[in-house]
Amino acid sequence: QVQLVESGGGLVQPGGSLRLSCAASGFTLDTYVIGWFRQAPGREREGVSCISSTSGWSYYADSVKGRFTISRDNAKNTVYLQMNVLKPEDTANYYCAVTNGRRNYCSLSSAFYDYWGQGTQVTVSS
Numbered sequence: 657q658v659q660l661v662e663s664g665g666g667l668v669q670p671g672g673s674l675r676l677s678c679a680a681s682g683f684t685l686d687t688y689v690i691g692w693f694r695q696a697p698g699r700e701r702e703g704v705s706c707i708s709s710t711s712g713w714s715y716y717a718d719s720v721k722g723r724f725t726i727s728r729d730n731a732k733n734t735v736y737l738q739m740n741v742l743k744p745e746d747t748a749n750y751y752c753a754v755t756n757g758r759r760n761y762c763s764l765s766s767a768f769y770d771y772w773g774q775g776t777q778v779t780v781s782s
Contacts, residue, residue: 657682658771660752665776668742672780676737678752678773686730689755689762691769692737694748694778703764704750705737711760720746742780749775 664676678690691706705726707714714726725738735752753769762768 658754660754660771660773662750662752662773662776665750665778667779667781669782670743670780672742673738673740674742674778676739676750676752676776676778678735678737680733680735680754683756684730685728685733685735685754687756687758689757689759689768690726690728690735691753691762691764691766692726692735693751693753693764693766694746695751695775696748699748701751701766702748703766706762706764707735708760708762710758713760713762715762715764717764739778742778744780747778747780749777751775 659681661679689709692704693701695701705716707726723741728735753772755769
Protein backbone atom coordinates (compact mmCIF):
# COMPACT_ATOMS: atom_id res chain seq x y z
CA GLN A 657 0.00 0.00 0.00
CA VAL A 658 1.44 3.34 -1.05
CA GLN A 659 1.78 5.67 1.89
CA LEU A 660 3.37 9.11 2.26
CA VAL A 661 3.86 10.72 5.65
CA GLU A 662 4.97 14.32 5.96
CA SER A 663 6.67 15.73 9.04
CA GLY A 664 8.74 18.70 10.13
CA GLY A 665 6.11 21.40 10.09
CA GLY A 666 5.58 23.84 12.93
CA LEU A 667 5.59 27.44 14.02
CA VAL A 668 8.55 29.55 12.97
CA GLN A 669 9.31 33.25 12.98
CA PRO A 670 9.70 35.19 9.73
CA GLY A 671 13.20 34.68 8.37
CA GLY A 672 13.49 31.27 9.98
CA SER A 673 13.94 27.83 8.47
CA LEU A 674 12.24 24.47 8.51
CA ARG A 675 12.97 21.18 6.82
CA LEU A 676 10.00 19.10 5.81
CA SER A 677 10.30 15.37 5.27
CA CYS A 678 8.12 13.03 3.30
CA ALA A 679 8.66 9.37 4.14
CA ALA A 680 7.41 6.79 1.69
CA SER A 681 6.33 3.25 2.50
CA GLY A 682 4.89 0.44 0.45
CA PHE A 683 7.03 1.34 -2.53
CA THR A 684 10.50 2.63 -3.37
CA LEU A 685 10.88 6.25 -4.33
CA ASP A 686 13.64 5.83 -6.89
CA THR A 687 11.25 5.45 -9.83
CA TYR A 688 8.83 8.15 -8.70
CA VAL A 689 8.57 11.82 -9.53
CA ILE A 690 7.94 13.84 -6.38
CA GLY A 691 6.19 17.12 -5.82
CA TRP A 692 5.60 19.41 -2.86
CA PHE A 693 2.39 21.41 -2.71
CA ARG A 694 0.81 23.75 -0.22
CA GLN A 695 -2.65 25.02 0.53
CA ALA A 696 -3.60 27.92 2.76
CA PRO A 697 -7.14 28.40 4.08
CA GLY A 698 -9.39 29.86 1.42
CA ARG A 699 -6.81 29.44 -1.31
CA GLU A 700 -6.22 26.90 -4.05
CA ARG A 701 -3.55 24.28 -3.73
CA GLU A 702 -0.25 25.56 -5.12
CA GLY A 703 2.68 23.62 -6.51
CA VAL A 704 5.85 24.59 -4.67
CA SER A 705 8.61 22.34 -5.98
CA CYS A 706 9.19 19.03 -7.71
CA ILE A 707 12.03 16.69 -8.60
CA SER A 708 12.34 14.15 -11.38
CA SER A 709 12.92 10.45 -10.84
CA THR A 710 15.99 10.06 -13.04
CA SER A 711 18.09 13.15 -13.67
CA GLY A 712 17.46 14.91 -10.36
CA TRP A 713 16.08 17.84 -12.31
CA SER A 714 14.08 20.09 -10.03
CA TYR A 715 11.71 23.00 -10.47
CA TYR A 716 10.40 25.71 -8.17
CA ALA A 717 7.51 28.11 -8.07
CA ASP A 718 8.65 31.71 -8.46
CA SER A 719 7.34 32.47 -4.98
CA VAL A 720 9.90 30.13 -3.36
CA LYS A 721 12.78 30.15 -5.83
CA GLY A 722 16.07 30.82 -4.09
CA ARG A 723 14.60 30.07 -0.66
CA PHE A 724 13.41 26.45 -0.89
CA THR A 725 15.40 23.38 -1.90
CA ILE A 726 13.98 19.97 -2.73
CA SER A 727 16.08 16.85 -2.37
CA ARG A 728 15.60 13.12 -2.28
CA ASP A 729 17.37 10.34 -0.43
CA ASN A 730 16.41 7.14 -2.18
CA ALA A 731 18.31 5.06 0.35
CA LYS A 732 16.07 6.41 3.11
CA ASN A 733 13.03 6.44 0.85
CA THR A 734 12.47 10.04 1.86
CA VAL A 735 12.19 13.39 0.15
CA TYR A 736 12.92 16.72 1.80
CA LEU A 737 11.96 20.33 1.38
CA GLN A 738 14.41 22.74 2.99
CA MET A 739 12.69 26.06 3.52
CA ASN A 740 14.77 29.13 4.36
CA VAL A 741 13.96 32.80 4.83
CA LEU A 742 10.37 31.90 5.56
CA LYS A 743 7.70 34.54 5.13
CA PRO A 744 4.19 34.82 6.60
CA GLU A 745 2.79 34.10 3.14
CA ASP A 746 4.44 30.68 3.26
CA THR A 747 1.95 29.68 5.95
CA ALA A 748 0.00 26.68 4.66
CA ASN A 749 -0.49 22.97 4.93
CA TYR A 750 2.28 21.32 2.95
CA TYR A 751 1.77 18.06 1.07
CA CYS A 752 4.05 15.72 -0.82
CA ALA A 753 2.81 13.79 -3.81
CA VAL A 754 4.26 11.17 -6.16
CA THR A 755 3.69 9.61 -9.52
CA ASN A 756 5.39 6.51 -10.83
CA GLY A 757 7.64 6.57 -13.86
CA ARG A 758 11.22 7.17 -14.95
CA ARG A 759 11.10 10.76 -16.08
CA ASN A 760 13.75 13.42 -16.39
CA TYR A 761 11.18 16.13 -15.71
CA CYS A 762 8.51 16.95 -13.17
CA SER A 763 5.45 19.16 -12.87
CA LEU A 764 3.87 21.59 -10.43
CA SER A 765 0.42 20.56 -11.60
CA SER A 766 -1.44 18.55 -8.99
CA ALA A 767 -3.09 16.51 -11.76
CA PHE A 768 0.32 15.00 -12.56
CA TYR A 769 0.46 13.09 -9.28
CA ASP A 770 -1.31 9.95 -8.14
CA TYR A 771 -0.60 9.59 -4.43
CA TRP A 772 -0.71 12.21 -1.72
CA GLY A 773 0.26 12.50 1.90
CA GLN A 774 -1.92 13.99 4.64
CA GLY A 775 0.11 17.15 5.01
CA THR A 776 2.04 19.01 7.66
CA GLN A 777 1.19 22.50 8.85
CA VAL A 778 3.70 25.32 8.51
CA THR A 779 2.94 28.59 10.26
CA VAL A 780 5.21 31.59 9.85
CA SER A 781 4.41 34.25 12.40
CA SER A 782 6.06 36.49 14.95
